[in-house]
Amino acid sequence: MSDAATVKLTRSFVTPEGVDLRLQLADAGQRAGAFLLDAAIMIAVLVVASLLIGLLGVGALAAAGLKGGEVIAVLWLLGFFLLRNFYFIGFELTAAAATPGKRIMGLRVAARDGGRLRPGPIFARNAMRELEVFLPIALLFSPGVEGGGGVEGWMYFLGLSWAGVFVFFPLFNKDRLRAGDLIGGTWVVRAPKRKLIRDMADEGAERLLRYDFTPAQIDAYGAKELHVLEDVLRQRDRRTMRAVADRIAGKIGWVRGASEDDYDFLSAYYAALRKRLEARLLMGVRRRDKHDA
Amino acid sequence: MIDVKVDGRLKSQRFRQEREADWRRLERLIDKVEKGAMSSLSDEEILAAPVLYRSTLSSLSVARATSLDRGMIDYLETLSARAYFFVYGSRETLRGQLGGFFAQKWPAAVRGLWRETLVSVALLVIGALVAGWLVGQEADWYYAFMPKEMAGGRDPAATTEMLRSTLTGAKNSDGLSAFATFLFTHNAQVALLAFALGFALAVPSAALVLYTGATLGAFLALFISRGLGVEAGGWLAIHGVTELFAVSLAGAAGLRIGWAVAFPGEKSRLDSAAAAGQHAATVMGGVVVMLFFAGLLEGFGRQLIVATPARYAVAAASALIWGLYFYGPRRRAKT
DSSP: OOSHHHHHTOOOOOOOOSSSOEEEEHHHHHHHHHHHHHHHHHHHHHHHHHHHHHHHHHHHHHHTTTTHHHHHHHHHHHHHHHHHHHHHHHHHSSTOOOHHHHHHTTTEEEEESOOOHHHHHHHHHTHHHIIIHHHHHHHHSSSOOOSHHHHHHHHHHHHHHHHHHHHTGEEEEGGGGOOHHHHHEEEEEOOOOOOOOOOOOHHOOOHHHHHHOHHHHHOOOOOOHHHHHHHHHTOHHHHHHHHHHHHHHHHHHHOOOOOOOOOHHHHHHHHHHHHHHHHHHTTTTTOOOOOOO | OHHHHHHHHOHHHHHHHHHHHHHHHHHHHHHHHHOGGGEEEEGGHHHHHHHHHHEEEEEEEEHHOOOOOOHHHHHHHHHHHHHHHTSOOOOOHHHHHHHIIIIIIIHHHHHHTTTHHHHHHHHHHHHHHHHHHHHHHHHHHHHHHSSSHHHHHHHHHSHHHHHHHHHHOOSSTTHHHEEEEEHHHHHHHHHHHHHHHTTTTHHHHHHHHHHHHHHHHHHHHHHHHOOHHHHHHHHHHHHHHHHHHHHHHHHHHHHHHHHHHHOOOOOOOHHHHHHHHHHHHHHHHHHHHHHHHHHIIIIIIIHHHOOOHHHHHHHHHHHHHHHHHHHSOOOOOOO
């Protein structure tokens, strides 16, 4: 949680109750991943629906002649229009405020000012896709490159790089806003579903009854080491635990019995250290790591 | 220290154990809501949600200050954020939103955009006049303004009789609905593009409106030169009043955004863009609806109503309806 990249994308977001939720913005990779997933879904829907409508069309043409075929054409045109323009809008208007792609990536859209996400901004941010997605695609596949070289080629190149500015817009600002977010007053935040994981102190507190660390021995480490120890305990890899246990025992001068289990020792020390650090936290002292006084 | 000796548990551990059930209850509730099962919530759950949210939020601030159980803090952070979006999220019904949109928001947004609308209409007219004048000077200009697929044989090489025949509607109604749908989707896409292009400092939006005007001007100039001006006017106006107005509004929305991005005034550039975006998006939502009507008028109305006076009557009626709807006096908005 505390590596530099996540800190850079953490924004303070104070609720009306006065608690800072410290929202994490989605990074460019997650945004791109979500978009590609959505694009894949849209293309799949388009292909399947087109096949279905095509089959229906053949049937309708046979059954009702031109009139039948016309209904099918209307269906396809409207369906394509709705899919292209309202796939994103429709899903973002729901309570989850996210398209299926965003949901898979654990993202959602939120208003930058912390207020309600209204339909207007959702429309605005997605209408901008016309400029960010469809225009570059149209340019990419536009004719006019066959001539090769010359002014035509340069015009094509300039047009493409102009369109590229909008495609790569999120990479050029610290909030990872795309043009649509800017116009809509929105941003995309991480809202992953996280399960409540086991409290490592549950086992440690029991084992602590069997160990008797002195205050000096407990004071050897800070919160950063506590969290490293927590990770070690969660993974429960035998060789890592042995190395860590030796290290800690050496540092605090703990003489270990022959039959002593590494896990028991580490777990008990974790509980003792956490108890000590939390007691100091209550007094308003946060000890970040072992170098922190 | 005495209490710790009694059962050995840490303070933060007991804190967590005492509140865990409430957190899990809130989590289940939010899971349900995010799956889209809002209506499946019982009254009891709806009433419980804000209470659970607030107690979770206070757990979070206590945990941050007193606990070093990282798993719990991370869990509470994400749970509180998800619950926040639910508790403070929009819970207006779709019907209420649509009602408010057509009764108040859309016309108000269009009225608020009057300056840009004037500029946009002026661009359209200038484009039409310049193109008309150029075609009048030299008929070959026509091909520069009118794409081949749109012309459909209506070009200076055609005879007057052929041109006249293109203005009358098709007598049978085969293919009309497909045609209308195509027109609607195509025009709506162009309008959305005009809006989106506003972000590129409005110039491409203005160019798109100017170009639309030029196509119009070239078309009219050709027919006027053959003495078919009145008939062509009716052919265009029956749907053109609605369609061109919608295109002008789309251009105006683009201009507003471009202007807000380029010259934010006293607001920050981001705030200015967001405010303009919200305003312009409201207008655009309605523009899509207008283009839908224009598509119907173009696909059905124009093909089925053949008499030129009737076409002009429809055009005048639609102008009157839109004008009154947007700019007519109305009761003061409640907000």
